[in-house]
Amino acid sequence: MAENEAAAPVPGRIRVLLVDDHQVVRRGLRTFLEVQDDIEVVGEASDGAEGVAYAEELKPDVVLMDVKMPGMDGVEALRKLRELANPARVLIVTSFTEQRTVVPALRAGAAGYVYKDVDPDALAGAIRSVHAGHVLLQPEVAGALLSQEEANGTHGRGSSLTEREREVLGLIADGRSNREIARALVLSEKTVKTHVSNILMKLDLADRTQAALWAVRHGVTG
Numbered sequence: 591m592a593e594n595e596a597a598a599p600v601p602g603r604i605r606v607l608l609v610d611d612h613q614v615v616r617r618g619l620r621t622f623l624e625v626q627d628d629i630e631v632v633g634e635a636s637d638g639a640e641g642v643a644y645a646e647e648l649k650p651d652v653v654l655m656d657v658k659m660p661g662m663d664g665v666e667a668l669r670k671l672r673e674l675a676n677p678a679r680v681l682i683v684t685s686f687t688e689q690r691t692v693v694p695a696l697r698a699g700a701a702g703y704v705y706k707d708v709d710p711d712a713l714a715g716a717i718r719s720v721h722a723g724h725v726l727l728q729p730e731v732a733g734a735l736l737s738q739e740e741a742n743g744t745h746g747r748g749s750s751l752t753e754r755e756r757e758v759l760g761l762i763a764d765g766r767s768n769r770e771i772a773r774a775l776v777l778s779e780k781t782v783k784t785h786v787s788n789i790l791m792k793l794d795l796a797d798r799t800q801a802a803l804w805a806v807r808h809g810v811t812g
Contacts (some may be wrong), residue, residue, distance in 0.1 A: 603630040604721045607650035609641035609667070610634075611659040615706070619654060619683075622710050629717060634774070638667030645671060650678050652721050655700070657684045666699035672797070679720045683713070699799050702715055702726030723765020725802040750792045756810055758785040760796055763805035 592793060598660040606629055608616045616634045624630045627637075632648045635641035639662040639669075645653055663734070667679055679701040684691070701720040704713065719726050751759065754775075761771045768782045775782070796803050804810075 604652055604717060605648070605650045606717060607632055607641065607644055607648060607653045609638065609644075609653060609659075609664070610636045610656040610683070611636050612656075615656075619713075623714070623717075626714050629714065631812060638662030638664055638670070641667050642670045642676075644673070645676050645678050646674060650704045652717050653678045653680045653684045654717070655680050657686055657695055659680060665694045665698050666771055668695060668700055672699045679723075681716055681720050681726070683708070696803055697800070699797065701799055701802075723802075725763065725799070725806045746795075746807055751789065755785050755789050755792075759789050759801060759805045760788070760810045762789075763802045763810060765802075 606623060608619050608631060610616050610619075613636070615761065616636075620631045620634070623631050623691070630651050633644045635666075637659045641653065641655065643660070655664045655667060662670070664682065664684070671678065671680065680699065682695050682700045682703040683706055684703075685706045686692075696703060702716055702725060704716050704726065708716070715790050716726050757775060758771055761774060766774065768779050770778045771777070772782045777785075786801075789801055793801065793804055795804060
């Protein structure tokens with residue numbers, strides 16, 4: 591597709607890929623986002639498999655991803671992007687609110703979750719927020735995650751964290767890199783990496799995004 595041709599990044603702009611099986615939704619998102627001075631739509635995809643391929647080719651900063659799509663859905667696409675170690679931050683934009691839809695997407699590595707009826711300016715703000723490394727959840731989504739944790743008996747895992755690990759976790763939730771955390775806590779990067787590994791192990795999490803989600807849900811901030 592011509593609109594998905596790779597172009598040289600524009601300094602200061604957030605490169606966004608749209609993944610949704612409804613062309614009218616993609617067109618509406620593109621029309622709004624293209625008037626934002628700091629956001630550039632670099633491509634569109636109509637299903638998860640196409641989205642993964644374009645994410646690898648175009649190297650967007652943020653992917654706006656629907657959940658329910660024919661073929662490869664959004665959750666499977668998220669898992670594939672994680673397998674490929676693609677650095678794009680994924681913001682789920684969907685009309686589905688059920689817990690069985692919300693939770694798997696976030697477990698698969700989504701950095702945020704908003705609904706398609708979100709205010710346009712709020713959507714632009716959400717893109718900027720996840721691009722900055724933050725985790726974005728609407729209150730009812732956070733509630734769904736917390737409910738599942740309580741049902742699974744995993745809510746109390748945080749008690750095993752040391753005070754230093756909680757400090758590191760709070761800074762992860764703020765979107766800080768290991769280097770920035772090391773500077774803030776006056777530690778070596780190697781020590782920070784060890785703390786991060788211990789946090790993931792103790793909380794039974796797969797990556798930093800899930801750690802940040804856990805921190806937001808449990809009020810651990812930097």
